[in-house]
Amino acid sequence: MLLEAKDLSVVYGRTRAVDGVDISVGEGEIVTVLGANGAGKTSLLRALQGAVKPSRGRIVLAGRDVTNGSSAARVAGGMVLVPEGRQIFVSMSVHENLLMGAYLRRDGGIETDIAAIYERFPNLARRRDMKASVLSGGEQQMLAIGRALVARPRLIMLDEPSLGLSPLFVEQLFSLLKDLNRDGIAILLVEQNTSMALELATRGYVFELGDVVLQGPAEELLGNQALVAAYLGGGEAAPTEIPPHAGS
Amino acid sequence: MLIAQQLVNSLMLGSVYVTVAVAFTLTIGILNFLNFTIPTLFMLAGMMGWAFAERGLPFGLSGPLPWPLALALAIVVAIVASLVVERFTFRYLKARYGDATEHAIPLVSSLGFLLIFENLVRIAYGTDAQRFPGPEADLSVEIGGLFVRLPQVVSLVVALAIVLALTILLRRSNIGRGLRAIAENPDAATILGVDVHRIVPVVFVLTGVLCGLAGALFAISYGEVSPTMGDDIGTKAIAGMVVGGLGSIWGAVLGGLIVALTETMTINYFGADTVQVAVWGLLLLVLLLRPQGLFGHNAIGKGKL
Numbered sequence: 092m093l094l095e096a097k098d099l100s101v102v103y104g105r106t107r108a109v110d111g112v113d114i115s116v117g118e119g120e121i122v123t124v125l126g127a128n129g130a131g132k133t134s135l136l137r138a139l140q141g142a143v144k145p146s147r148g149r150i151v152l153a154g155r156d157v158t159n160g161s162s163a164a165r166v167a168g169g170m171v172l173v174p175e176g177r178q179i180f181v182s183m184s185v186h187e188n189l190l191m192g193a194y195l196r197r198d199g200g201i202e203t204d205i206a207a208i209y210e211r212f213p214n215l216a217r218r219r220d221m222k223a224s225v226l227s228g229g230e231q232q233m234l235a236i237g238r239a240l241v242a243r244p245r246l247i248m249l250d251e252p253s254l255g256l257s258p259l260f261v262e263q264l265f266s267l268l269k270d271l272n273r274d275g276i277a278i279l280l281v282e283q284n285t286s287m288a289l290e291l292a293t294r295g296y297v298f299e300l301g302d303v304v305l306q307g308p309a310e311e312l313l314g315n316q317a318l319v320a321a322y323l324g325g326g327e328a329a330p331t332e333i334p335p336h337a338g339s
Numbered sequence: 340m341l342i343a344q345q346l347v348n349s350l351m352l353g354s355v356y357v358t359v360a361v362a363f364t365l366t367i368g369i370l371n372f373l374n375f376t377i378p379t380l381f382m383l384a385g386m387m388g389w390a391f392a393e394r395g396l397p398f399g400l401s402g403p404l405p406w407p408l409a410l411a412l413a414i415v416v417a418i419v420a421s422l423v424v425e426r427f428t429f430r431y432l433k434a435r436y437g438d439a440t441e442h443a444i445p446l447v448s449s450l451g452f453l454l455i456f457e458n459l460v461r462i463a464y465g466t467d468a469q470r471f472p473g474p475e476a477d478l479s480v481e482i483g484g485l486f487v488r489l490p491q492v493v494s495l496v497v498a499l500a501i502v503l504a505l506t507i508l509l510r511r512s513n514i515g516r517g518l519r520a521i522a523e524n525p526d527a528a529t530i531l532g533v534d535v536h537r538i539v540p541v542v543f544v545l546t547g548v549l550c551g552l553a554g555a556l557f558a559i560s561y562g563e564v565s566p567t568m569g570d571d572i573g574t575k576a577i578a579g580m581v582v583g584g585l586g587s588i589w590g591a592v593l594g595g596l597i598v599a600l601t602e603t604m605t606i607n608y609f610g611a612d613t614v615q616v617a618v619w620g621l622l623l624l625v626l627l628l629r630p631q632g633l634f635g636h637n638a639i640g641k642g643k644l
Binding site: 194 | 513516517519520523524526527528529530531532533534
């Protein structure tokens, strides 16, 4: 397994956001984590990336225990998070944002990799010297993903990447994720767009109140959408993101 | 011609304000932290420069040193002192309370360091002002009827050069981008591998360099140092930073020069007693009319470098 977390718990004060979760992502796999708002998906990703310290459990990345390591150790180990809300640096130019993805890299291939990002996202190339704040929501998401790619990850984690994007951009986003996976990058995707996520993924986990309540091959979950929808507590998700038969 | 001479004089005075104001704006911009030890680092450089040049290293380790060497060592003292402050205000509290941007406690503890450093210097060297045995401070040339004092010209050039070097560091280097990323969004920066523990000391080293250099330039330009030399400079530099706009380095440069100009003009027309009223009146006026400062982008709060 490329990434393996065992018995992972995250506690904020008295709230147990993640409660003894086992989760894994294999080399080149696409895994999706589904769940209602507040189910602990973001806390899970933040703990995996080292942005919050887990109160219990182990995280092993490519055979190395990184539980007590920094985020930097994870990035260097090939795991990058594209955080919720994109979190690009709006005071920096598009190009500088991409360079931030290479913060830990010391090799000479950075410019080549950035050129490849520009080739993939021509809109970013056109705005390379502009402040990132002028980008549209969709372009900002592309920049956030591009920035993560410059770190040369083996595993990319995305937290609600489709949130706030137009349907056209969501289509593009999912086909981009498929492309990235074809290039050999494993993906851990947290999404509210359940059907699209399950159609893309190989495996899925369903979260409720910080715990995994359902897991299995994506096809199986896709065939059992009513059960998945029940756990998602449809009422809390944004209307457009509820699968057609949610709430039944 | 009188006005022109005043302008020249304020440019010279401004070089010290500029350097210290940039030190303030750097820590505010990156760490959201008003570092009260900055004036005392400035004073330490000046006083230790004098002590090394006049009395030699402490505990009789050496005789009096040549003044350039004394000032270089004094700048090192300021850098080390700045790292001590980082260790005990920022790092310790971060480990204990888990948030590097929790600024109330570092603010108060840095105020504590201000008083401790100042009084340690008083205990060691007394409270009197001392004459710095540097180059002749009055050495001046006349250019087109204007008297320009050479040590002050050197100060201005060195001050602007160090600020320029700092902006290049922030714009062009990987570590500079890391600092700006921490300034804008510590969370996103951390996720990308910027290690706050490693980068915060860099801010304090830069602070030590800026304040140490300012103290050394002051000693050379004015030929006099004292344990309280930081007090006045500190408040003027804060005024300059706010007038220029928090978190804007070139704003701090222009703000520092504007404060110096206000000071020389006020002394000239109304006398020395009115200086503080004029400088802080200007500051309040700027805050009322343009809360983001003359060159800042956003109102007081977290800056962007």
